[in-house]
Amino acid sequence: MPTKVLNHFILLILITVMLAGCASNSKNVGSSGKTKIVFWAHQESAMNDAYNKLIKAYEAKHPDIEIEFQTFPYDVYNQKLKASFSAQNPPDVAEMFGTWVPEYSKNGALTEVPNIDKISKEYYPAPLGAYQYNGKLYGLPLEYNLENGGMLLHPEMFKNKGLEYPPKTWADLVENAKTLTVRNDNGIQIKGFDFVSLDNITFTFLSMILQQNGKYWGTDNHVSFQTPEAIRAMNTLTSLVSVDKVTDLSVFGGQLDSSDYFFRGNSAMTYRGPWTVASGLDNYKVKDFEYVPVPSFTNENPYFAAESGWGVVVASKSEIQKQALSFIQFLSENENLLQWNVSTFTVPAKKEVANNPEFLKKNPYMKAPLDILKYGQWMGPIADRDYFFKQINDNFQLIVSGQITVETGLGNIEKSINSSQDQHK
Structure with a gap:
């Protein structure tokens, strides 16, 4: 190789090494x-x-x-x-x-x-x-x-109906919610108990399984939702909408959070995480509310699933x-x-x-x-969080609207989520 070319080659190598050194060190070396x-x-x-x-x-x-x-x-x-x-x-x-x-x-x-x-x-x-x-x-x-275990509550709404608060049992919660729900010709104006949000349908469902001493994880990171505990939990949740009619799906999936509607006075009780309290104090300047425990679905402790x-x-x-x-x-x-x-x-x-x-x-x-x-x-080893929640939310809506049964919905949820779990292994 000619000397001139060799010198250029050596120079190129040195520059490359120097640049590589700068690249590897510059990220972790500050200006000082x-x-x-x-x-x-x-x-x-x-x-x-x-x-x-x-x-x-x-x-x-x-x-x-x-x-x-x-x-x-x-x-x-x-x-x-x-x-x-x-x-x-x-x-x-x-x-x-x-x-x-x-x-x-x-x-x-x-x-x-x-x-x-x-x-x-x-x-x-x-x-x-x-x-x-x-x-x-x-x-x-x-x-x-x-996201669960506690709920937002308007004390004045309870006082106006002569109700004690917070409800001590699940049965009390449901009866209070029926009394507190306000309707007119356009539908529900004030929801007695609102748990319908993108997160809380799933969290409430899972927690109600745990409060029956049930489980929803099977083997090999698969979920198991065709159990007596899961069926009872889903039946109860859908009944709150379709039978007890203490809430509805009218704003489900919208731009506002369910807590926003609570602070606007559109619900008496809203099942939501404590992080929403700051929004009520700072954004809505609301003082007539409390954050209280949600009673257990059973006589067991208020077990809950959490991310x-x-x-x-x-x-x-x-x-x-x-x-x-x-x-x-x-x-x-x-x-x-x-x-x-x-x-x-x-x-x-x-x-x-x-x-x-x-x-x-x-x-x-x-x-x-x-x-x-x-x-x-x-909550467990969920491979795709958004997909997991979407399957429960989508089938919940189908069950509430009477398009499928609880058993069919739970079967759909289980099959879809387990397929997703397998794809992410």
């Missing part, structure tokens, strides 16, 4: 030469504000670390995460919703969090569930995502796993997590935080959910 942790989250003002405060606290404690915090609209965030991990270029730390985590952990995309035995004792099982895979832990939940909520994970492709793990462990320290849960109006995933009197003092509406956290069970 500090180690940079890239942290992604979805856009939610309260959560983002809480993260920013803790990021400043962490950087003050670790002056050699710089955290680059990037947020993205919720509608695109999940897809952006998938794309970044597929391209082998994920952030060092990512905020993930619990139901997203198993797909990443089983594919080796996440870094193991040490001390699972110790951590398992510190957290409630339900929020921790999705972050575990094959006996190992792949992230830390920041909240206990609770693992928002949490943080570390990418296995991160070149600074040690520092990234240090950061998510810092976020999960008791005092920091207390601050995060209080300011985001989320239910604590960690037992010590939930039992801290300071939390209830700052969020008094949280008493009802805090009292039942011990009864929560992880």
Whole structure:
């Protein structure tokens, strides 16, 4: 090879190596030469504000670390995460919703969090569930995502009808709902008991199975919905719409949440998660309401199914796993997590935080959910969350409208979901 060509070839190799070195190091080197942790989250003002405060606290404690915090609209965030991990270029730390985590952990995309035995004792099982895979832990939940077990209630509506509140038994709830429902020629104007939302039909159904000491998971990550407990639960739910007529499907799937209609005065009781309380206080400025327990469907404890909520994970492709793990462990320290849960109006995933009197003092509406956290069970290894909920919601509507029987609907749900579970193995 001629000397000139050889020199050009060597120069090209050196430039390539230098560029490769810059590419591999630039991501984790800040402008001031500090180690940079890239942290992604979805856009939610309260959560983002809480993260920013803790990021400043962490950087003050670790002056050699710089955290680059990037947020993205919720509608695109999940897809952006998938794309970044597929391209082998994920952030060092990512905020993930619990139901997203198993797909990443089983594919080796996440870094193991040490001390699972110790951590398992510190957290409630339900929020921790999705972050575990094959006996190992792949992230830390920041909240206990609770969509059921509690409900919004208008005390004045009960007082005007001479009713005591909250209802103590399921039978009381149904009878109160009948009395509180207001109709005119155009249909229901005030729903006595509204559980009809994209999430709560599913959550209520699953929880009613658990409250009968039933199960809905079979073998090989398949669901089992053709059981006496599932049939009774679905019969009861559909009867609330088609027989008792304490709610309807008129706004189901619309742009507004069922809690919005509650705060507008269109329902007396609405089965919804405690996160809706902040909306009533901040957006609607409503004060005539309480957040109270939903009585168990049976004489058993009010067991309920819960998803693992928002949490943080570390990418296995991160070149600074040690520092990234240090950061998510810092976020999960008791005092920091207390601050995060209080300011985001989320239910604590960690037992010590939930039992801290300071939390209830700052969020008094949280008493009802805090009292039942011990009864929560992880929802289970759902492969496709949206598909799972859609199958239950779609068949619920068909049953309510009389197009199919409860047994047929449950058979449809079971077959469809199990097919989806198999496709995602």
